[in-house]
Amino acid sequence: MLLSMQKVKEIYSISRRTLINWEKEGLITPVRTPKGRRRYKKEDIEKLLGMIEEKPKPTVVLYARVSTKKQEEYLKNQIRRLEEYANSQGWQYETIFEIASGINENRRGLLKLLNKIKRGEVEKVVVEYPDRLARFGFEYLKFFMESFGVELVVLNGRENEEEINRELAEDLIAIVTSFAARIYGQRGAKEHGNSSSQANF
Incomplete structure (x- = not known):
């Protein structure tokens, strides 16, 4: 999208002098109309203002x-x-x-x-x-x-058999431990609830 100097000023509050200075410094290159008037690419203006974040390369x-x-x-x-x-x-x-x-x-x-x-x-x-x-x-x-x-x-299709078995055993222990903790946690909460109910009678 091409913008005139007036439009740039209205949208971004950038003065004509600033645009000319950016042009002299090589920071921006305007597009000239057949009548020689300057037009500026919207993305160029926004890039200079830091409004467009350049995506990191994959x-x-x-x-x-x-x-x-x-x-x-x-x-x-x-x-x-x-x-x-x-x-x-x-x-x-x-x-x-x-x-x-x-x-x-x-x-x-x-x-x-x-x-x-x-x-x-x-x-x-x-x-x-x-x-x-x-x-x-x-x-x-x-x-x-x-x-x-x-x-x-x-890189490799299959790992060392001994290493696989060791890790699988540790993973299974982790599952059982987690599962047991949940069961005992629920049971403890239930027993606590029952004792509280009995205390109220």
């Missing part, structure tokens, strides 16, 4: 995860291997890593990654193994990413 995100703090060394090695691969491809990248169960759908790192994808800030996601991204529901996450035009790169 980037590559490396995602690494382990289930417990005991696996911190494995996490470091996982990150190192991902970064070595990204560097070999000449990619600019960001690394997101976390210590969280693969069955936890509310992981901070995962949610951060998904929000970046929704904002159009991600071109590729790279993981070492499918279950680093999710223990269950990997295909759904892959479909979600692809629906936003994001390529999911998996």
Whole structure:
């Protein structure tokens, strides 16, 4: 959209002198009409005023995860291997890593990654193994990413069997512990309610 000097002044309160000075400094280039009058692109004016935020270019995100703090060394090695691969491809990248169960759908790192994808800030996601991204529901996450035009790169098809079994055991323990806490919490609340009722008689 092209604006005259008068329109620029009305909309943005920018004087004719300011426009001429911007032109002299090479900050803005007007379009000339057949009669030689200046017209200014609306987007150029707004960019100068900082009204348009330039979207960051889509980037590559490396995602690494382990289930417990005991696996911190494995996490470091996982990150190192991902970064070595990204560097070999000449990619600019960001690394997101976390210590969280693969069955936890509310992981901070995962949610951060998904929000970046929704904002159009991600071109590729790279993981070492499918279950680093999710223990269950990997295909759904892959479909979600692809629906936003994001390529999911998996470096290795299957993880070490011993490592898988160890993490699965820890994840199952976490599920049982959480489930038991809920049951006992509900039971405790119910018993407390009953004792309060009896005290009132």
